[in-house]
Amino acid sequence: MADARTRYFRRLKRLRRSARRWSVLAGGLGGAAIVLTPYAGLGLADAFWAAAAGGSVALAGWRWADLRALAAQPAPPPPDPALAGEQARQRLVNAVQRLPIGRTAVEEVRRQQARFALRGSGAAGPWARLDRAAMTLHGLAARLTGPGEPAVLEAAVAERSLRDLAQRVAGVEKALRFAPPDTRPALEDAHSTLVGQLDTGVAAYERLVAAAASYVAEDGRMVTEDPSVTRLTEASDLLRGVAAGLAELRDTTPRTPHPGPTLA
Template sequence: MAADPRARYFRRLRRLRRSARRWSVLAAGLGGAAAVLTPYAGLGLPDAGWAAAAGGSIALAAWRWVDYRALAAQPAPPPPDPALAGDQARAKLIAAVERLPVGRTALDEVRRQQARFALRGSAAAGPWSRLDRASMTLSGLAGRLSGPGEPAVLEAAVAERSLRDLAHRVASVEKALRFAPPDTRPALEEARATLVEQLEGGVVAYERLVAAAASYVAEDGRSATEHPAVARLTEASDMLRGVAEGLAELREFTEPVRLRDPMRAPGSQTA
């Protein structure tokens, strides 16, 4: 986001003034040193260096003062509108929150609650809440709607935006009914009833779409036999059971051999 032009103007003006002062002090110091150290008999090589440094510093100081006065002669930009500055600060805060891992989810929830509060008391409040619940359910199913189910997700997003706009239209007409003249009320009432009916029908259709999406996800993950994960677990269990039985048989076969001492002569008795 661009910086404030007025603040940028005064910041540049301060930089030029500080630079002009620094070069003026340096030019005065080098000029005084050159005047004191230059011998009366003539200039040597070191003296020429002092003189060149003093002359360059004086020229740079003069240029900086010229730039400073030229900029100071220009009118300063007007101060920013407080409302615009507040909007910019709010936009920066929102952008910073959205970069957090859960920031976008939190902002979406805040916007949803604000919209629900704005529709409080309206005939569109009920359909709006149902649409919220259905859209959240579809968001959880969207990741599993692959193949033929992908176009349905796009159609649902377009339909959701249209239904939310229709809900705001219903609320706007209801606000206009509060101060409308008596002769215009019948037409507004009829328009409001038509919009509410359209909103109700649209929400019902959206809920049916969500139910169809859930059925698609359920049927896509269900097979005629057992689930592949169950089959793999059964195979792993059978393999481990077979290994365990083989180890048990091997232990029973080798146990008498370990009990007999091969170094003891036949018929000897234990002391």
């Protein structure tokens, strides 16, 4: 998508071309109307020539007026290179996400970037545990139907909250590196509290994932036998029956003796 400055000059160029085109057309139609109009008066065909010439002159005047009005406006400032780079990156990400496996690839890249940013932090371990639990729940989400659907929504909200809490832990740790000595005790106490909350939250999330797995397992045990297994069993019985029938038919069919060689 073009920026405002590019759109401005593009529109200015279109208006200039349109004004020139209508000016040329108005001049041609006006000259033709003057040459072809007889001195004895206007006929029906001559009236069409005159009307087309007048309309072209009016449209050319409107286009030149629009061009002058747009040219009088100041051009938008050039975009910030950093902002332009970010917009280009976002366009690339959006294009990749439209591919069949693009969304999964982008999410994996973002997950790895976040994990790398938390490397060496006290939030790195809980973050990794949260990643594993979230991926497990994502695999179970399609089977969490009925009473299990609200749990998926609650898990999504809890995951976002826990990831934000992990970022807070990492931010406090960075501040501890250059904090004055008199402020360190308060920051260390706050850091310990945040780490405890993060550990407790991730453990609760893991228990939710375990409960979701139990729900999926018990829901699957409600079915006495998998329909696919039943179909495979029926197909096997059918093939065995056909094979047994062919074997019985072969045994009951009389064999024709092979004629031996005849002596001359």
